[in-house]
Amino acid sequence: MRPIQWSDNSLYLLDQTLLPHSETMIQLKTWPETVDAIKDMRVRGAPALGVTAGYAMALAAMELNQCKEGFQQFISKLTEISAKIHAARPTAVNIRWAITRQLQVANKCKDELEASNELLKEAQKMEREDVEINRCIGEHGRNLISYGNILTHCNTGALATAGYGTALGVVRASWENGNKIHVFHTETRPFLQGARLTAWELARLGIPSTMIVDGAAGLFMNEKTIQHVIVGADRIAANGDTANKIGTYSLAVLANENSIPFYVAAPISTIDLTIATGGGIPIEERPADEVTHLGEIRTAAPDTKVRNPSFDITPARYITAFITENGVIRQPFETTIPATI
Structure with missing residues (x-):
C-alpha cells in the first residue's frame, strides 16, 4: 500500500x-x-x-x-x-x-x-x-510482542506512514514472522481511526483482530486479556515524555497498574531533543463538531461546550521502551535516548 x-x-x-x-x-x-x-x-x-x-x-x-x-x-x-x-x-x-x-x-x-x-x-x-x-522498526520490535493479545490505539500502520507502519508495523512484522498474536484495537474517538483505518488495514493483512470501545481497555487489561500494549508517537521529548493520540496517557496508566509492558514505536525523527519534557509540547485542539456530530448528524445536546484536544502527553515513567529504527531504547531515557540518536 x-x-x-x-x-x-x-x-x-x-x-x-x-x-x-x-x-x-x-x-x-x-x-x-x-x-x-x-x-x-x-x-x-x-x-x-x-x-x-x-x-x-x-x-x-x-x-x-x-x-x-x-x-x-x-x-x-x-x-x-x-x-x-x-x-x-x-x-x-x-x-x-x-x-x-x-x-x-x-x-x-x-x-x-x-x-x-x-x-x-x-x-x-x-x-x-x-x-x-x-x-527496521518492525524488525527490532517483533520479538517484543511475539505472543498473545496486543492492544493498540489510533492507527499506526501503512496509512500513517509512507507504506509500512510504526506500531502496527511491529505487529505486522511479528505476524509475518509466524507468531501467534491477536490484536485488540480501540475505536479511537472522536475521529475513529481505529474503527475506520486500523480495522481496515488488519483485515487486508489477514491479522486476527477485535475492536473495543476506548473505555473498555481497562476492563480487558484487568481481566488479563491483554499481554502487551503498543502505540505510536507524534513527538517524544528528550526525557521520553511522549505526545500521542488522545487517550494514550490513560492506556499507559492502566497498563502500568496491571503490570503490562507499554511500548512506543516511532522513528528517530519523532524525537525532539529541543524539548526537555512533555510540558513543552504544543497540544492541538480540533474542531468541536468532531465530537458533537457523527458525520452530518448531531449527537450532542444543543449548546454543549466541548474541548477536543487531539493529543495527550504520556510521562516517560509509564513507557517500558521505545522501538526505533536504531534499536530498542530502555530506561533511563535521559541518557539512552541521546545515545541512540
Whole structure:
C-alpha cells in the first residue's frame, strides 16, 4: 500500500477521511491544497505528515520558481510558506523535521530552478527512507510482542506512514514472522481511526483482530486479556515524555497498574531533543463538531461546550521502551535516548 504518491508534478494522497468505504486518491497540485489536506486529516500519522510536508515544500518551490524574483526572495518566501505548513498540525514534530530538512537543501542551491528540482528529489528520498525505517522498526520490535493479545490505539500502520507502519508495523512484522498474536484495537474517538483505518488495514493483512470501545481497555487489561500494549508517537521529548493520540496517557496508566509492558514505536525523527519534557509540547485542539456530530448528524445536546484536544502527553515513567529504527531504547531515557540518536 502506498498512501502517498508523486506523479505528473502532483502529489496524490489516499483520502483517509473516506476509508473504509471508499479508496480514493486525491490529486494535490499546490502547497495550499496540501496544507488543507493535512488540516482536514485526509492524511495523518506523524511519519506520513513528515513526508507530505516534504512534498508540500517541493510544490512551493515549483510555484516560486515561476515567479523569477531572485534567489534571495525565493528563500525568503519559501521560509514563510514553511511556517504555514508547520502550523497545519503543530504537535507532529515530523512536519518541522521535514521542512527544516528541505530548507537546508534549498539553501545549498545556487538558484530557484536547482532548488525546485532538489526539493522534489529530497521529498522522494524521504518517502523511500520512511518505508525502510518502518521495516527496521518492525524488525527490532517483533520479538517484543511475539505472543498473545496486543492492544493498540489510533492507527499506526501503512496509512500513517509512507507504506509500512510504526506500531502496527511491529505487529505486522511479528505476524509475518509466524507468531501467534491477536490484536485488540480501540475505536479511537472522536475521529475513529481505529474503527475506520486500523480495522481496515488488519483485515487486508489477514491479522486476527477485535475492536473495543476506548473505555473498555481497562476492563480487558484487568481481566488479563491483554499481554502487551503498543502505540505510536507524534513527538517524544528528550526525557521520553511522549505526545500521542488522545487517550494514550490513560492506556499507559492502566497498563502500568496491571503490570503490562507499554511500548512506543516511532522513528528517530519523532524525537525532539529541543524539548526537555512533555510540558513543552504544543497540544492541538480540533474542531468541536468532531465530537458533537457523527458525520452530518448531531449527537450532542444543543449548546454543549466541548474541548477536543487531539493529543495527550504520556510521562516517560509509564513507557517500558521505545522501538526505533536504531534499536530498542530502555530506561533511563535521559541518557539512552541521546545515545541512540
